[in-house]
Amino acid sequence: MNKLIVVSGFSILVAFGIACSPKKAANTTPAAPAMLTKEVALKQYSSAQIAEGEALNNAKCGTCHKLYPAGQFGEQRWNQVLNRMIPKAKATEQEGKLIRAYIVANSKGAS
Numbered sequence: 715m716n717k718l719i720v721v722s723g724f725s726i727l728v729a730f731g732i733a734c735s736p737k738k739a740a741n742t743t744p745a746a747p748a749m750l751t752k753e754v755a756l757k758q759y760s761s762a763q764i765a766e767g768e769a770l771n772n773a774k775c776g777t778c779h780k781l782y783p784a785g786q787f788g789e790q791r792w793n794q795v796l797n798r799m800i801p802k803a804k805a806t807e808q809e810g811k812l813i814r815a816y817i818v819a820n821s822k823g824a825s
């Protein structure tokens with residue numbers, strides 16, 4: 715009888731212990747989609763970096779279709795397009811930033 719009490723007491727402790735164990739924290743929060751404004755691009759990037767971005771754009775962005783002129787769209791549309799196209803162009807994170815800086819700096823702006 716005593717043994718039964720000890721055993722059931724033990725299982726209650728075990729069950730309680732499992733119930734109280736901390737839940738596995740979600741460790742992957744999706745990154746917010748990148749958004750660069752024309753104003754910030756012109757402020758944060760040097761003309762040398764923007765020229766580098768232009769060279770990368772010319773080298774990597776005209777392989778599947780014609781090169782789209784930066785002035786064709788405003789910053790909002792370009793950011794959405796670039797979030798899809800930079801991975802397609804197999805650009806590194808740094809190259810992607812420079813391409814985005816060049817295009818957005820020469821875009822129609824906030825229109």
Ligand code: HEC
Pocket residue numbers: 771774775776777778779782795796798799800802803804813
């Ligand atoms: C691997 C091929 C490939 C590469 C490299 C590529 N694109 Fe594209 N691009 C596409 C395809 C396919 C479409 C049409 C489907 C779509 O819009 O997703 C497209 C569409 C576009 C459009 C039109 C989107 C619209 O909404 O009107 C723009 C602008 C563009 N690409 C820019 C770029 C830029 C800038 C780069 C370089 C960072 C790039 N692309 C690299 C395949 C590519």
